[in-house]
Amino acid sequence: MEERRYRSASGALIVLRRRQHSASCRELAVRCPRLQLRSLSAVTSAVWLAAYGLFVLSENSMVLSAAIFITLIGLIIYLHFVKIDQESLLVIGSLGIQVTSSYASGKESTTFIEMGQVKDVVINEAIHMQKVIYYLCILLQDPGDPQGVSAVVPLFQSSKPRLDCLIEVYKSCQEILEQRKTAPQSS
Amino acid sequence: ENSPAPLPERAIYGFALFLGSRFGFMLYLIWAYVPETWLFSLGLTYWPQKYWAVALPAYLLVAVGIGYILLFGINMMSTAPLNSTHTITDNYAKKQQQKKFQEEAIPALRDIPISEVNRMFFLPEK
Numbered sequence: 649m650e651e652r653r654y655r656s657a658s659g660a661l662i663v664l665r666r667r668q669h670s671a672s673c674r675e676l677a678v679r680c681p682r683l684q685l686r687s688l689s690a691v692t693s694a695v696w697l698a699a700y701g702l703f704v705l706s707e708n709s710m711v712l713s714a715a716i717f718i719t720l721i722g723l724i725i726y727l728h729f730v731k732i733d734q735e736s737l738l739v740i741g742s743l744g745i746q747v748t749s750s751y752a753s754g755k756e757s758t759t760f761i762e763m764g765q766v767k768d769v770v771i772n773e774a775i776h777m778q779k780v781i782y783y784l785c786i787l788l789q790d791p792g793d794p795q796g797v798s799a800v801v802p803l804f805q806s807s808k809p810r811l812d813c814l815i816e817v818y819k820s821c822q823e824i825l826e827q828r829k830t831a832p833q834s835s
Numbered sequence: 836e837n838s839p840a841p842l843p844e845r846a847i848y849g850f851a852l853f854l855g856s857r858f859g860f861m862l863y864l865i866w867a868y869v870p871e872t873w874l875f876s877l878g879l880t881y882w883p884q885k886y887w888a889v890a891l892p893a894y895l896l897v898a899v900g901i902g903y904i905l906l907f908g909i910n911m912m913s914t915a916p917l918n919s920t921h922t923i924t925d926n927y928a929k930k931q932q933q934k935k936f937q938e939e940a941i942p943a944l945r946d947i948p949i950s951e952v953n954r955m956f957f958l959p960e961k
Binding site: 768770772783785795796797799800801805 | 914915917918919920922923924929948949950953954957958
């Protein structure tokens, strides 16, 4: 098991953790930085100052209680649906690939793609929000056409690692994916 | 046949457009400034309301300003999302024909599949 620090596309520090469970099974996890106290207090102060300004204009004290509720509920919704803590990729040769996202509130969402559908794992470049970014993606096989790609599944969407981290993940995945080409010949 | 060189016909078109635009501008100024009673006394009664002399330029300027934002938004909407196959391939690349490999000739131009490109860039050759 090894851990290395990298940077995300926006400059935040992320940590890549690699574990080799067996010769054909690897787990790669990218951990995003936690919610910062300074950004949380900045947003809370901004919302409460705006609510106090509204209260001074309208003389209605319900505005203040509403602002408190909005802040609390907004924080809970953000932690449960938006803020991703860790994204991990579990590659099991001859079985499939499992992609897990764990949110800050503890929720985990998992997707499993069986190896028969996986054509390749590649690093693709695309335009995203006025920038060109590298991102890792799984190419799904088109059942009718052996050369065709039916769908693209982008990985590590919220942590967005930079190219150096992606190359490490790509090399680890390719070592396992190459085994499925040589395995049928050896049997 | 399609050269941008000056020709007699182009000079005539240009002069006609110049005269037409000058006349149109003079007509617009007359309609906007001359009082209605004077125009009625000349017998010209069927004009649009003078309100439009100010409203149309205002509409045009606002439309130009919105056009900047609209073009930016259309560009953002037409960009393929990260999970679409248009970032990998397209119709022309799918239907391309493979030319036979000839010795000592430059290989034919083709769209190289992304798996091959990745292997060449990121996996070190042993």
